[in-house]
Every structure is written in structure tokens, then in C-alpha cells.
Amino acid sequence: MVTRRHFLGGSAGAVGLAMGAAASAQNAGAADDWPVDPPFRFTGDMDNFDAAQSALAALYDVRRDFATFDAAYYGAMTRPVEAAYRARSHWVNRNHALFLRGGSPGHPRDAELDASRTAVARMLGAGMDEIALSAGGTEALYALIANYAPLQPGDAVIYADVDYDEMQFACDYLAQSRGARLVRFDLPEPHSEANILAAYDKILKDTPRAKLLLLTHLSNRNGLVPPVKAVVAMAKARGVDVILDSAQAVGHLPFTAADTGADFIGFSLHKWLAAPLGTGGIYIAKDRLQDIKPWLGNRIHDADDIRARIPTGTVDFAARLTVPAAIAMQDAIGLEAKHRHLLRLRDYWVERVRDVPGLEMLLPDEPGRYGAVSAFRLPGMSGPDDAKKAAGLFLDKYRLLVVAKAGLASGPVLRVTPALFNSRAELDRLVAAIIAERGLFA
Template sequence: MTVVRRKVKLRGGALNSRRTFLEVVGGMALGLSFGGGADAAQGVDGSDAFVCRYDVERSIAHFDAAYYGAMTRRTTAAYRAKSEWVNRNNALFLRSALPGPTRDERLQRSVEAVAGLIGANADEVALCGGGTEALYGLIVNYRPLKPGDAIITADIDYDEMQHAMAYLEASRGATLVRIVIPEPSTTANILAAYEKALRDTPRARLLLLTHISNRNGLVLPVREIAAMAKARGVDVILDSAQSVGLLPVDVDALGIDFMGFSLHKWVAAPLGTGGIYIRKGRQQDIAPWLGNHIHPDTDIRARMPTGTVDFAARLTLPDAIAEYRELGPDRKLQRLLAHRNRWVEGAREIRGVEIVQPEEPGRYAAIGAFRLPGQKSWEDAQRVQREFIQKHRILVVAKRGLASGPVVRVTPALFNTSAELDRLVTAIHAERSLFG
């Protein structure tokens, strides 16, 4: 992954020193203009090609794309049109009573588009409500586990997926092993941590890996860890909720047999869309969802709930993926990296502010996190989130779960502007003494 490094630029040039930074934010506090205008409309890369594609609320600067990546205007229009079509045809569509393609044939176009996104075959992918749903289906229905087998999870893993692993301990007699990813999270440190965990756990059978942590944005070297696990007979379930649509994800290149992922984050598909991947030949290692026999056991769709869903959202997936490809995955990533670098480099100039994210190229992407001076507890992190909303009209998110303590997460979106990123840095400076 190529990392773009960019100095935070306002009208006075790059912020190369703490003194320069403090002079600039001091001017902002007095209401002086150091940006905005064309730059605010155009964004970091000097082009409004991304910003103009979105119609989002601008009274609050929101940095929470890791939760929901808003649809573009075009995808929104496609979703609206498909919602109207589904409503107009209602049960005629659901019962495949219309002339032309059946309901499942129409949905198959979406499955094929999603499979192409991750380098999989269409019969290895099923649509679902998001990464959490997919990963629950993989984890709790993992068949090869026997009483006394060990399962491994880490502090960077998503809360609900850790809960699912703990469920295996409670319900299947597995031994749950929790590890801490060391900081600084260099590639060497990460690989050493997983190698030690696997070496010290001879009965390990299942390893949960998170491609990109939702807590601090750490990008794991998945291919290397998966190969390490496979050499010891340990299966890997990959949580790619934060990576599909943000980083290149190819299941063969990563060496992954099981994966759950979201599409409403970085692909910017309608809310509540995602997918489950099971490599051909491994489907029988994942039991059907709660004994689901609506589909045959040989059909991957049996591994997901089969209730009534938002069919319009699923029918819109080819539209969202087509626009994602049109925008250019590499171009999107470079813009998001530039966004990340802009606020991180500005915040790093502020005395006492801790950037809780690796610095090694390839170990981070768009998601980042910080701690204010003196910020220690979960209550402190929640207070930062409230203060930023109430005083600065900026949405950042308190996150806990890291062994090193709670953080405040920042996730820029494609629609964020340079002016909004600079407002964020100004707010961090303004609140640097929040805890004394």
C-alpha cells in the first residue's frame, strides 16, 4: 500500500512546527480565515470530484465513516428507484410472479457483483445484513470445534465478534485465549505476537482475525498470519467489515477460507448490506444458520438468515459497486490517506496529544484515533465525544477495548473537506486542557 504523506496546509503554508500551528489555531479562534472557500468545496486533493457526489448534512462535520459510509447521490437515486419498484410490484416480485427474471435471478446479479469485488466465485458468497451478521454465522456455526480445543481472539477485534468467540467457550467447551496486540504495532511485533500465541496454544483450532481494527485503524498483515495459522492446522475467520471497499481484498491472495464483510461502509452501498464468504469445499465446516433448511445444505445461503429483508438495498448493490469502480479504488484510498495524514500531522503538533495508531506504512489506512492529554478512562473518552459535538459541531467517536485504554476514533469520509479536517485539528487544540 502506497502511503501519501502530506503536511497540514492552511493559507500560511505547511504546519512544520508547534509554534506555527499554535499561531494558526489562535487565529482561527479569533475568527480569522485560514482556508475555506474553494478549498472547502474542493477537499484535500484540490478536486471536488468526490465532494459533489454526496448530499450530506453539513451543520456537523462527521468523521464516522467506519460506521456508515453514506451513499452517493447516484447510488441514493438508484436505491430510491428500486425501493419504489419493489413497493409497486410487492408480492408479485417476491413470489417471482412477474414476467422476466425471478426474484432470485435478479438477486444473483448482486451476488456476482459482490463476488467479483473480493475475487471469489458467486457460489462462495451469500448476501446478508452486514459484517456482524456474517461473522456470527461463521463463528458460532463453526463445526470442526471440539471440547477442549482452543480459540484465539485479540484486543483489536470487534466487540460482538469477541462475544461470539466467548459463546463458543460457553456453549461448546472451547478454551478461549485472548491476546494483546503490542504497541507500537509494527509488522514484526504483530507477527511475533500471533506466532507466540499459536506456539503457546497447541490445541488451537480457530483464530479470529480483524483485517482493519474498528478501534484504532490498525491494518493486520493478514496473509502472513493466515499462512502461519494454516501451517499449524488452525482455521482463520477474517473480519473484513472495515476493509472491503477500502483496501484491496482478494480471498485467494490473502489465503482466507472464511470471511464476513460489510458493504454499507467503504463500498457506500445501502445501509444493512454485507456478505459472507466460504471457500468452495469448506461449506460443510459451517453449519446452517439455526438448522436452516430453506436452502439445501450445499447452498451457502443456508448459512444466513432467510427472513424478509430490504430487497431494494440488495438490488442496488451492482449500482454501488459500479460507482465504486468508476471512482477508482486506488484514487479513493489515496484521498482517504491524505485526509488521515492531514488531521494526524496537525494533531501531533499539539503538546500531550497521543496518536493511537501505527506509523509503519501498510499498517494503517483511513481510520485513526487519539487521546487528549490526561485522558484515561472510558468516561473521559465519552466526554470528549460529547464536547466535540456540543462545542465544535464535530462527530468523533469514543471507543474502548484496546489494552492500552479507550480512545477517540476519527474516520474521515470521501465527502469531508480540508476545511472540516482543519476544524477537527482546531477542536483538538481547543480541548487539549479538558482534563487539567
């Protein structure tokens, strides 16, 4: 049973919830009682680093015997959002097939799911008919890439070393299934805006039959945020469509679909928005819908319905129904304030290790080119096995979860991704571990 004490999680100064509303989970025991979320209020001072850390940490029920720096994988729900998810899980289970087949009395299934689509559309400045929900960012981007309709045999598909592995695989599939020509290139380091724009300009000029460009909004490998709007405009000027991988950007960077200039965007909701696992979505500009074919001939929805572009099997309905609660929690904190705090978390540890002899930081301190995700190489670290060894050492010896990432042309890295729940003390442990192990491969 979700009690008021569990719901608040001891965070009286951080979250204020309406009296009695925390009982929504057990009240869902009545078949006709739709779970109603309490107002999401956050009273932490986001302009004060320590006060913000304290208030934000109180929102989470996560283990503290390890310091986990992997928010780029899963953001972890806040206590209020987890309570909302539990209530909806209970409600869906109690109403089971009655709801799944079309809806319980007073709660049509599609109308309730459309409330989630509407909330996502509002967050991205889009129309609900331009949004479909998916089982995460990977599924969303596979749907966009594999079903991109205008591609003809011999057309070129471009992607870079900073792009996500599975999205590269999806582009490779276009070569196997559609006769596309793959053009892979490496972004030059340092990843300054000038270098990035020059590299994309060159690859577009050098690829006369380019038709499709995969562009990553925020790289899962090293945290690079390219000048998205400029690259999209550059590609469009040459008749090249862009599929934008915003899996790491939604709930992390303040932006709207219009800000990017992209007509096709795939994204995750269980990373930085901290919605339940297995949530994501696609955005397709309304006038470009027919340029993404229905998923494997899907006719469950009409061809002019964006939902036909996503698999329509049985999903975690409770997770999708909880998405508006995750957005409400983000709204209570404030996306701009959340973004500023994430940057402070990143800058805190980076500034303290920057001058470690031989340590490589992967991104320059150029405003707008990074978020909370960053990566480093220990002196002498080379090859994926070294990166895995270092990540294992940090976990076993220091109880710090950092992630070994390969795929960059310059070599493997250790990725660090602070979450809103990480503390100054945990960041200090990370800094101490990096300094202590600087000679691991020397």
C-alpha cells in the same frame, strides 16, 4: 420524484449521467419496467487533493452543519446510488409479494439477487457460489463464528483486544455452547508489523489446542491493518482456521479473497462501499463450505448452497438489489484512487496534531498498517467516561462527530474516520478543536 437536477446534485464536473436515465425512479412506476441505472462516470482528478475533494463532495447529499467523521459506521450513499436505491424501493413496493414470492414476469427474484452476488464476487475475486449476502457485517460474522463446524470441546478459540466487540461475543458463545476454551490476548503497542507478527506467533505457539482464530482486517477501534496474509499463513501452518473480519476493509482497502489467504470472510457493504444500510456478506472458499454449518439448521436452501449459512427471513430486497450500483460507483472512482485519497484525508489531520504535547496517536506511520481510520488520546484522558466526555464536547462545542471507543488494553480512544465527502475545512476544524482541548484532562 427524482429529477435530473436532484440526481446530478449540482455535480456537473464530477458525475456525468446518460440523458434521461435519471428518470429511472419514476419510470419504475410501470410494473414491468425494471429500474435501469445510468452509466456511472466520475471525472474528478483523483491525483489532486483539492480537486478530488471538490468532485467527491459533490457526489453526496449530506448535512454540513456538523462535520461527521464516522465513515467506519456508515459510509452514506452517493447521490446516484441513493437514486438507484429509491428506484428499486419503489419497484419492489409496487410489485410487492409477486416479486418477493419468487419474482415478477421477466425478473425472477433469485436471479436478480444473484446479479448482486455476482458483482460482489467479482469485486473480491471469488465465485458467486462462494458469496452469500447478509444484513451487514455483524450478521455475516456471527454466521461464520457460531456455525464453525470443526470445533470440538476443549479446542481453543483465540481473539485479541483489537477485535470488534460483537465478534468477541460470538467467540464467547462458542465457549458456552460448544465447550471451547477462550484465549484472549492484547496486541502490544506500538502496533508495528514486527510486534504484531511476534504476538500472533507467540499466542499460537502457546495454545497447542488452538482451532480457530478471529482476525480483524482493519480494526474498528484504532484502524490497525495487520499483515493479514502472513498471520493467516502462520495460523494455517499450525492447523488453525482463521475467520477474517473484513467489515472495515471491503471498499476501503484494495484486496481479493485470495490476497488474504483466508477461507472464511465476513464483511459489510454499507460502510466503505457505501451501499444501502443493512448490506453485507460472507465468503466461504468452495472447498470449505461444509465447515460452516447451515444457520440454525436452515433447510430453505440445500446444504451445499452457501445461502443456507445466512438467515433467510424477509430482508430489504431493494437494498440488496442496489449493491451492483454501489460497486459501479466505486469502479467509476477507482478503488486504488479511492484508497489513496482516504489515506491523504487521514494523513492531513494526523500530521497537524502529531506534535501536540502529550497527545497519543495510536498507530505508527508504517506503510500498509493503516487506512482512513485512526484514533488518539488527549493528554491525561483515561477511562471510558473521559472518552465519552471528550466526544460529547467535540459534538456540542465544535459540531464534530468523533467516536469514543473502549476495548483496547491501553485504554479508550477517540476515533476519527474521514469519509470521501469530508473537506479540508472540516479537517482543519478537527485539528483546531484537538489543539484547543489538549488540556481538557491535564
